[in-house]
Amino acid sequence: MGLGLGRGSGKSRIDAKGHKVQRIGPKHRYSGITWIDMRWERHVRWLVVDKFMTEKPQRVRKAVLPAAGLGTRFLPATKAQPKEMLAVVDKPLIQYVVEECVASGIENIIIVTGRGKNAIEDHFDSSPELENFLESKGKSDLAKLVRNIGNMVHFSYTRQKEPLGLGHAVLVARDLVGHEPFAVLLGDVIIPGARPATRQLVEVFEATGKGAITVEEVPRERTGLYGIVAVEPAEDSRWGKRLMKIRDLIEKPSPTEAPSNLAVTGRYLLPPEVFDCLERTKPGRGGEIQLTDALRLLAKESGLYAHVYDGKSYDAGDKLGFLKATVEIGLENQEFGGDFREYLRSLKL
Numbered sequence: 001m002g003l004g005l006g007r008g009s010g011k012s013r014i015d016a017k018g019h020k021v022q023r024i025g026p027k028h029r030y031s032g033i034t035w036i037d038m039r040w041e042r043h044v045r046w047l048v049v050d051k052f053m054t055e056k057p058q059r060v061r062k063a064v065l066p067a068a069g070l071g072t073r074f075l076p077a078t079k080a081q082p083k084e085m086l087a088v089v090d091k092p093l094i095q096y097v098v099e100e101c102v103a104s105g106i107e108n109i110i111i112v113t114g115r116g117k118n119a120i121e122d123h124f125d126s127s128p129e130l131e132n133f134l135e136s137k138g139k140s141d142l143a144k145l146v147r148n149i150g151n152m153v154h155f156s157y158t159r160q161k162e163p164l165g166l167g168h169a170v171l172v173a174r175d176l177v178g179h180e181p182f183a184v185l186l187g188d189v190i191i192p193g194a195r196p197a198t199r200q201l202v203e204v205f206e207a208t209g210k211g212a213i214t215v216e217e218v219p220r221e222r223t224g225l226y227g228i229v230a231v232e233p234a235e236d237s238r239w240g241k242r243l244m245k246i247r248d249l250i251e252k253p254s255p256t257e258a259p260s261n262l263a264v265t266g267r268y269l270l271p272p273e274v275f276d277c278l279e280r281t282k283p284g285r286g287g288e289i290q291l292t293d294a295l296r297l298l299a300k301e302s303g304l305y306a307h308v309y310d311g312k313s314y315d316a317g318d319k320l321g322f323l324k325a326t327v328e329i330g331l332e333n334q335e336f337g338g339d340f341r342e343y344l345r346s347l348k349l
Contacts, residue, residue, distance in 0.1 A: 065097060083188065113158070170291060192311075197214045197265070197267045211274065228249070
């Protein structure tokens with residue numbers, strides 16, 4: 001980040017105390033610099049500037065939503081429609097994720113699609129014919145609802161031509177992300193709440209400059225279904241025990257091999273350096289590039305945090321989880337949640 005040192009400024013470095021020091025020659029201008037000390041070393045003048053003033057993390061503006069999977073766990077329902085467009089109560093899965101992005105301050109959503117996924121783009125596009133029809137029938141509230149879907153945020157799309165893993169899907173978005181931090185949200189995980197999980201990760205990154213992923217506790221016997229993190233205390237009192245430093249990530253370990261019961265929950269906040277890690281990640285089984293492997297590199301080289309989400313999540317990635325999400329979100333619906341609750345109570349289970 002520029003310091004306004006003017007033409008002729010000398011080289012800089014970080015000293016032993018973590019301060020940035022700027023070399024200043026006898027003819028260099030430095031009147032516009034905010035500095036805390038001046039020192040001489042071997043006849044060279046140095047200005048001492050606080051490190052945080054020169055390395056403030058970038059604001060998080062973008063999110064990547066991988067949506068190129070084939071949805072085989074939901075066949076035959078996904079034979080002709082994207083899994084991401086399956087409705088949970090009255091909205092498709094992916095709309096819940098987009099709404100979380102918007103509530104977290106994201107301005108640009110990049111959706112990685114594949115063949116047969118045009119319905120996703122159509123859903124977030126404008127629909128003037130439908131809007132006009134609804135207006136003509138006096139249903140202005142529905143017309144406004146449809147209009148708002150396409151106006152929530154700026155959308156960009158790119159294609160993953162082959163299903164080569166989650167890591168590859170993220171790598172496909174590299175040119176659209178550019179050299180800035182970004183969120184990654186998996187479309188089959190719904191995390192509602194007043195303070196979304198993505199918002200909490202953004203706060204961690206913008207305060208620390210380090211990437212972070214959302215984790216939550218799972219029963220030890222279910223660790224084989226998730227990526228599990230090995231962690232140590234983060235020594236940052238702002239988040240207490242909910243923020244930990246990641247030592248390693250293990251994909252779907254058995255209960256006896258799992259280093260913890262903290263499972264990765266489908267929300268990531270990553271620095272642009274992760275793209276270099278993905279480039280160096282060797283394809284595994286089926287030629288797939290796994291995001292977990294790249295995150296292991298990132299944790300070792302740059303540091304990575306695990307943040308325990310304070311709230312509830314729904315894993316709608318399989319049929320049972322999808323049904324649970326539908327029932328629980330349906331019960332919270334203000335329009336018919338009460339009647340639905342009474343109906344469930346009437347069932348002879």
